[in-house]
Amino acid sequence: MSKKIRFALLGLGGVGGMVAKELAAHARGEIAVICDLKQELAEKIMEQAGFHADYTVDWQAAIGRKDVDAVIIQTPNHLHEGPFVAALENGKHVSIQKPFALTEKEVSNMAAAAARHPELTTYVAQCYRMERCYKAVKEIIDSGRIGEIRHIKIDYVTGYMHYWIKEMEFGADKRWRLSADSRGMLDGGVHAFDMVRFLTGQEAVKVYAQESAPLMTEYQHSSMVSAAFSLGNGVTAMVSSTFGAVSPWRPSMALEIYGTKGTIRDGKLIYHDQQNGWKKQPDYHDFYAEKEILGWPSEMTGAGHPFAAEINHLIDCIEGKAKSLTPAWSGAHSALGVIKAMESIKNGTPVEIPDLRK
Numbered sequence: 001m002s003k004k005i006r007f008a009l010l011g012l013g014g015v016g017g018m019v020a021k022e023l024a025a026h027a028r029g030e031i032a033v034i035c036d037l038k039q040e041l042a043e044k045i046m047e048q049a050g051f052h053a054d055y056t057v058d059w060q061a062a063i064g065r066k067d068v069d070a071v072i073i074q075t076p077n078h079l080h081e082g083p084f085v086a087a088l089e090n091g092k093h094v095s096i097q098k099p100f101a102l103t104e105k106e107v108s109n110m111a112a113a114a115a116r117h118p119e120l121t122t123y124v125a126q127c128y129r130m131e132r133c134y135k136a137v138k139e140i141i142d143s144g145r146i147g148e149i150r151h152i153k154i155d156y157v158t159g160y161m162h163y164w165i166k167e168m169e170f171g172a173d174k175r176w177r178l179s180a181d182s183r184g185m186l187d188g189g190v191h192a193f194d195m196v197r198f199l200t201g202q203e204a205v206k207v208y209a210q211e212s213a214p215l216m217t218e219y220q221h222s223s224m225v226s227a228a229f230s231l232g233n234g235v236t237a238m239v240s241s242t243f244g245a246v247s248p249w250r251p252s253m254a255l256e257i258y259g260t261k262g263t264i265r266d267g268k269l270i271y272h273d274q275q276n277g278w279k280k281q282p283d284y285h286d287f288y289a290e291k292e293i294l295g296w297p298s299e300m301t302g303a304g305h306p307f308a309a310e311i312n313h314l315i316d317c318i319e320g321k322a323k324s325l326t327p328a329w330s331g332a333h334s335a336l337g338v339i340k341a342m343e344s345i346k347n348g349t350p351v352e353i354p355d356l357r358k
């Protein structure tokens with residue numbers, strides 16, 4: 001039997017705890033060390049998932065261990081750059097939660113570190129790419145069924161801020177979640193913008209964004225941000241995001257794609273029905289046919305978190321059996337798009353988005 005990949009897990013909160021449970025049960029991976037500020041949390045997760053690993057509060061020590069092959073970073077958003085760069089410099093494969101980073105400087109430092117180590121796997125957990133319904137949408141687009149894409153619109157809108165405030169009353173430390181750093185566009189919006197990149201296969205070159213007045217009057221950053229992106233070849237995209245809406249999480253991001261031969265909207269493929277359309281007496285509805293998109297959205301994993309699929313993919317990449325679906329440069333571009341949207345709001349002007357690979 002080949003050797004199991006040994007992991008260091010950094011951060012064992014909402015996401016980290018679930019990843020630890022999946023990894024603990026994995027046939028090709030094992031957890032060497034877990035790192036969190038809270039030892040009691042680490043112990044609780046080990047007990048619940050039935051595994052034992054070393055515990056440390058020091059992420060540098062965890063990354064530096066000789067018996068660790070790969071690092072999974074699931075610490076708060078402002079704590080991504082240091083562990084990511086250190087992991088690569090210590091020769092470890094690395095998986096990191098979205099958003100890749102929060103500032104342009106962090107993004108470029110991290111992307112540069114990954115570029116210096118092409119021999120190591122990097123995976124940025126833009127997890128919606130793994131969901132069956134979005135894969136089905138991508139297949140429809142790639143098959144040419146809706147023709148050439150002209151416009152795509154995706155919203156990531158939730159009321160998570162209301163939920164995090166309530167969680168704090170029950171003792172959880174969600175202060176970082178409520179800080180302006182983790183505002184809707186930089187954090188949730190990155191899922192929607194990454195989906196634009198994934199589905200169109202194109203990079204955005206420019207963005208103009210604006211924001212509403214706060215939805216929660218005590219939090220300025222609860223505003224709704226709407227960002228208009230220009231992609232190559234005359235394609236436009238509209239991404240809106242907030243965590244401050246009075247609205248629950250919904251099992252799919254609202255997605256609309258308009259192509260020259262068809263539309264994808266409300267989980268359906270809409271196309272001109274050549275055979276049955278245009279009867280003798282034209283009727284508006286004869287124009288279109290509708291087809292449900294596979295698995296939309298009822299088969300979405302958990303709350304849009306396909307952890308098992310992500311871990312399998314990561315291990316396949318480390319073992320050389322697959323190529324990372326979202327390597328560092330790609331996660332970097334998704335983060336950069338939403339960072340530039342925030343810059344556009346600050347400047348009141350459209351902002352160019354650089355291509356980090358040039």
Ligand SMILES: NC(=O)c1ccc[n+]([C@@H]2O[C@H](COP(=O)([O-])OP(=O)(O)OC[C@H]3O[C@@H](n4cnc5c(N)ncnc54)[C@H](O)[C@@H]3O)[C@@H](O)[C@H]2O)c1
Binds near residue numbers: 011075305
């Ligand atoms: N893919 C998704 O859809 C998705 C969903 C939720 C969160 N996330 C991302 O996952 C990451 C974690 O989010 P979460 O909701 O699990 O947060 P969380 O607050 O529940 O957990 C963060 C954990 O990190 C630990 N931590 C903080 N500082 C640390 C340090 N210096 N060293 C070690 N541990 C430290 C905390 O003790 C906590 O247990 C974030 O980047 C977040 O944006 C992604």
